[in-house]
Amino acid sequence: xxxxxxxxxxxxxxxxxxxxxxxxxxxxxxxxxxxxxxxxxxxxxxxxxxxxxxxxxxxxxxxxxxxxxxxxxxxxxxxxxxxxxxxxxxxxxxxxxxxxxxxxxxxxxxxxxxxxxxxxxxxxxxxxxxxxxxxxxxxxxxxxxxxxxxxxxxxxxxxxxxxxxxxxxxxxxxxxxxxxxxxxxxxxxxxxxxxxxxxxx
Numbered sequence: 093x094x095x096x097x098x099x100x101x102x103x104x105x106x107x108x109x110x111x112x113x114x115x116x117x118x119x120x121x122x123x124x125x126x127x128x129x130x131x132x133x134x135x136x137x138x139x140x141x142x143x144x145x146x147x148x149x150x151x152x153x154x155x156x157x158x159x160x161x162x163x164x165x166x167x168x169x170x171x172x173x174x175x176x177x178x179x180x181x182x183x184x185x186x187x188x189x190x191x192x193x194x195x196x197x198x199x200x201x202x203x204x205x206x207x208x209x210x211x212x213x214x215x216x217x218x219x220x221x222x223x224x225x226x227x228x229x230x231x232x233x234x235x236x237x238x239x240x241x242x243x244x245x246x247x248x249x250x251x252x253x254x255x256x257x258x259x260x261x262x263x264x265x266x267x268x269x270x271x272x273x274x275x276x277x278x279x280x281x282x283x284x285x286x287x288x289x290x291x292x293x
């Protein structure tokens with residue numbers, strides 16, 4: 093794994109996660125553990141309204157933590173209730189944290205290849221609906237990363253389990269002096285919680 097990302101992960105303090113928040117994370121921990129114990133593929137789809145910020149961070153950090161803790165057969169995805177684009181600040185934040193970001197297309201909804209080490213398969217990131225053909229159709233956990241999507245999508249077709257793990261939207265700080273810090277903070281929060289989950293598998 094990229095040395096900068098590895099160092100970042102080692103410095104994430106999972107003891108900072110509150111007992112209340114750990115209860116929110118437990119259903120995903122249980123889902124992964126159950127799949128692992130039965131040697132089944134572990135599909136996790138992180139879902140937010142626009143698939144532009146939090147859902148991408150969830151997808152990328154979960155896949156990274158699976159590799160860090162050597163939890164096999166994990167494939168992560170992301171989707172939205174509508175299609176927009178991955179917000180550029182997300183890629184910039186991840187690049188600053190050590191990820192290699194390659195932009196594969198120049199469109200209104202660019203496709204990115206994101207790598208946490210030199211030899212891993214890239215994580216493919218672009219905005220799409222959660223039901224897009226790129227995503228799984230069954231036997232996956234749907235992780236609702238924003239309260240809007242959680243409230244407006246009470247049913248996710250094909251999901252084996254639907255788990256709300258919501259995060260505050262860094263979009264609220266776009267075009268402010270706090271923007272960079274808020275995106276970094278959100279990325280680190282999601283990374284810390286994904287570390288906690290995969291450390292307990």
